[in-house]
Amino acid sequence: MVAEKMKPYLKNNSAIRMMFEEGNRLKALYGPENVFDFSLGNPSVPAPDSVRKAIIDLVNETEPTVIHGYMSNAGFEDVRQTIAESLNRRFGTAFSAKNLIMTVGAASGLNVILKTVLNPGEEVIVFAPYFLEYGAYVRNYDGVLVEVSPDTETFQPNLEELAGKINKNTRAVIVNTPHNPTGVVYSEETIRRLAAILEEKQKEYNSVIYLISDEPYRELAYDGVEVPYLTKYYNNTVVGYSYSKSLSLPGERIGYLVIPDEVDGAEDVISAATIANRISGAVNAPSLIQKVIARCVDEQTDVAAYDRNRKALYEGLTSLGFTCVKPEGAFYLFVKSPVPNEKEFIEAGKKYNILMVPGSSFACPGYVRLAYCVSYDTIIHSLPQFKKLAEEFF
Ligand code: PLP
Numbered sequence: 001m002v003a004e005k006m007k008p009y010l011k012n013n014s015a016i017r018m019m020f021e022e023g024n025r026l027k028a029l030y031g032p033e034n035v036f037d038f039s040l041g042n043p044s045v046p047a048p049d050s051v052r053k054a055i056i057d058l059v060n061e062t063e064p065t066v067i068h069g070y071m072s073n074a075g076f077e078d079v080r081q082t083i084a085e086s087l088n089r090r091f092g093t094a095f096s097a098k099n100l101i102m103t104v105g106a107a108s109g110l111n112v113i114l115k116t117v118l119n120p121g122e123e124v125i126v127f128a129p130y131f132l133e134y135g136a137y138v139r140n141y142d143g144v145l146v147e148v149s150p151d152t153e154t155f156q157p158n159l160e161e162l163a164g165k166i167n168k169n170t171r172a173v174i175v176n177t178p179h180n181p182t183g184v185v186y187s188e189e190t191i192r193r194l195a196a197i198l199e200e201k202q203k204e205y206n207s208v209i210y211l212i213s214d215e216p217y218r219e220l221a222y223d224g225v226e227v228p229y230l231t232k233y234y235n236n237t238v239v240g241y242s243y244s245k246s247l248s249l250p251g252e253r254i255g256y257l258v259i260p261d262e263v264d265g266a267e268d269v270i271s272a273a274t275i276a277n278r279i280s281g282a283v284n285a286p287s288l289i290q291k292v293i294a295r296c297v298d299e300q301t302d303v304a305a306y307d308r309n310r311k312a313l314y315e316g317l318t319s320l321g322f323t324c325v326k327p328e329g330a331f332y333l334f335v336k337s338p339v340p341n342e343k344e345f346i347e348a349g350k351k352y353n354i355l356m357v358p359g360s361s362f363a364c365p366g367y368v369r370l371a372y373c374v375s376y377d378t379i380i381h382s383l384p385q386f387k388k389l390a391e392e393f394f
Helices: 004-011 015-030 049-061 077-091 105-117 133-140 159-165 188-205 266-282 287-295 303-319 342-350 376-393
Strands: 100-103 123-127 144-148 170-176 210-215 237-242 255-258 332-336 367-371
Touching (some): 049 287, 077 100, 077 255, 077 287, 100 105, 105 133, 105 170, 105 210, 105 237, 105 255, 123 133, 123 159, 133 144, 144 159, 159 188, 170 188, 188 210, 303 332, 303 376, 342 367, 342 376
Parallel strands (some): 123 144, 123 170, 170 210
Antiparallel strands (some): 100 255, 237 255
């Protein structure tokens, strides 16, 4: 028998997954080249050759008991040190191996840090639209998710509303930049204002409020836009990073947490997070891919390929009359639905074999998300279909 806590999840099984299955059904019916599936954030660019080569070399070169064995629950020390040094070179930080915990992707990293800092009943604030899994992660530790409503003009976080929602029970604020589903990058000005609010509220309530920076899209930024490194603006920042998108390795489940020395009670938080990694059941992040990351630490995915898609889809859709903020990062476009109920619009799209995800799956109805991590051909061939769809509404 299924536990009570799981029952709501059975009911609301993710719309994104359902869309994925619908995509497979349509592809089987019409052929994959005739289906324009913008539903899933699965990278279309393959992992760099150097990653594939490192996997083969490591398997051949390394003592099996080392490469496949148990290790410290935080991950291989040499891997953590290599990543720390890479971050220090890029962002002028001063991390070392002890500040990093290798995790089973960003999803696991978020769970580890929430398990580490959250007491039952404490609140975690998120900005709509947001990755809906945050709600499940917070509930895993009996926390309470508090939503800040969207600023639909810019999709930058609504900081006035944030300030009003912080209280003595607030334990963390989660931000995600570059952002899923809008592609917005939070500006340095926004980050400074956010940090000032959190500092002020910590003083007011004599409490610790963690800023959790969920960063699977850090490397996907366009037009030379800077993605500020948040630990430099606010001491109680914990970074959750992932290689799922930055090296196209979502199935390998690899990422890390950064817990800087400046975090309140850092030593205990690092120790507790290391234990949380173990007792979450992950034990440690997968060993082989950790070593691969150390060899490929400064590798980049093909950002130019996503950029080409971004421009083609953004220009194509806006010239048809659709509106959306121009994304500066990630690989998503968040388009305003021409009718208030975006699900009607999505149903209409299916007639033209276009698959989109409702904004309500990100707590922001009235919009749809298009994941443009697809082939360039898919984008180009989808535009005449979008034209037919637009003609139904404009
Ligand atoms: N956070 C956001 C905003 C995401 O979009 C995703 C995945 O799409 C994740 C976290 C989870 O990433 P990972 O595959 O590293 O667990």
